Amino acid sequence: MEEREFHSKVYWLTFIFSILVIWVHSGNAELFLGPGAGDGWVGRAERLLGSGLGQFAVPGFFAVSAYLFYRGFSMKDLERKWKSRIRSVLLPYALWNGLYYAGYVAATRLPAAAAVVGKPPVPLNWEECFRAVFFYAYNPVFWYLFQLILLTALAPVLYFTLKNVWTGAAAAGLLAVFLGFNKNFPVLNGDALFYYGFGAFAALHGRKWVEGRLSPARGAVWAVVLAAAFGGIYLMGRIGGLLYGSALALIFFRLTGVCAFVLAVRLLHLPAAAEFMKNNFFLYAMHFAWVRLINKSAALLLPPVPWSALGAFVLMPFVLVVLCTIFARLGRRFCPGIYGFLSGGR
Known part of the structure; x- marks a missing residue:
């Protein structure tokens, strides 16, 4: 490609x-x-x-963010990548969080806007500002960027773990067991780490699969494989199944869905974006x-x-x-x- x-x-x-x-x-x-x-x-x-x-x-x-970060990655690229993510992720994260906070502070104090917002007046102080800017208190969708910032900071650990196929597979297995018992980390979301790690692993070891030539026949085979994976995960997640009551059922289901979207975009003859x-x-x-x-x-x-x-x-x-x-x-x-x-x- x-x-x-x-x-x-x-x-x-x-x-x-x-x-x-x-x-x-x-x-x-x-x-x-x-x-x-x-x-x-x-x-x-x-x-x-x-x-x-x-x-x-x-x-x-x-998965896409990790793939782009680790595509062709080596440790000599780390400083450049980190600097790039400061501009593309960290600064916009803080700026948008601040704007959402300022917007809610203003809107909850204007009678006409407050009726639409439906919130009591938002506190205006440094403590609340800190909570808003650094912990997305008024911009809940930015939990994703918060997790992405943490995962980007972990780049050296993730790279040294995933650059070898076997250590990467072992780490994925251990994380799957950890998540299978519905455990999680104090700040970092385990499922976010799993999706991100999958994308990083694909970039480090699977570029020929992700970016190589994909014939309709091979695409059909992959579609059957993904359909079988969906079916297997569904059965294992039902009452009495191996993954019943485990977060892994949902994580595997969503990861398979991501793969299905990637396959569809690869197979379709789409015009330039x-x-x-x-x-x-x-x-x-x-x-x-x-x-x-x-x-x-x-x-x-x-x-x-x-x-x-x-x-x-x-x-x-x-x-x-x-x-x-x-x-x-x-x-x-x-x-x-x-x-x-x-x-x-x-």
């Missing part, structure tokens, strides 16, 4: 994951239809798309507040009927992509420095 095609496929993949993340946070049945509506057919339909397909998005982000697909970080960072604002505003303006809720839910990613594209173009044109920080230099 040529370098240009590879990066185009990555943009496609992360764009799809971004759309799914928006649907995860766009559930609105009870907002439009009242308490208990989440158990009705609208709520079930939204969960099928949001919680069903959407559950593969963040594991996919972890459009420019609006390259704003995925900015889209991820801005979407949460806008989803809440649009859903709450739509619930006030539209009739409280099922099709209003479902229509707002289905259209939400497309509305957000349009808004993101407009903001990105305006940012690049009128305040490129600020936009550069907000987008992580992307």
Whole structure:
């Protein structure tokens, strides 16, 4: 696979994951239809798309981020990679968290906005500011970036563990056993480490599988393998199964789903990624507040009927992509420095 095609496929993949993340946070049945509506057919339909397909998005982000970090990696690249991630991850993380905090501080003190936000006045002090900026207190979707920062900091440990196939496989096995007993680490999420480690291992040892030529016949074989994996994980996760009651069932299921998305993007003859697909970080960072604002505003303006809720839910990613594209173009044109920080230099 040529370098240009590879990066185009990555943009496609992360764009799809971004759309799914928006649907995860766009559930609105009870907002439009009242308490208990989440158990009705609208709520079930939204969960099928949001919680069903959407559950593969963040594991996919972890795997793709790790693959890009460790693709062609050696220890001499560590300083350069860390410096790059400070600009592309750490600084935007702090800046967006600060903006969300400032937004909530302002909105909860303005009567008209407070009615939409639905929160009491947010404390304005240094302690709360620290909690917001460093621990994403008012930007819950950035738990992903918090975990990604921790995993990036662990690069030397992960590289020396995973650069050898056997030590990498042994570490994966030990982590699987640890997670299989529903254990976790104090700050680092074990499932995030598993997804990220999978992507890193693939970059270090499986580039020919990920980026090599994939014929339709070989793609069909991999599709059958993944379908069998889905079936096996489902059976093992049922009552009486080997993975019943274990977090591993869900982790393996989601990881298999990520592989299925990668396979689909590889097999499909997709056009080169459009420019609006390259704003995925900015889209991820801005979407949460806008989803809440649009859903709450739509619930006030539209009739409280099922099709209003479902229509707002289905259209939400497309509305957000349009808004993101407009903001990105305006940012690049009128305040490129600020936009550069907000987008992580992307």
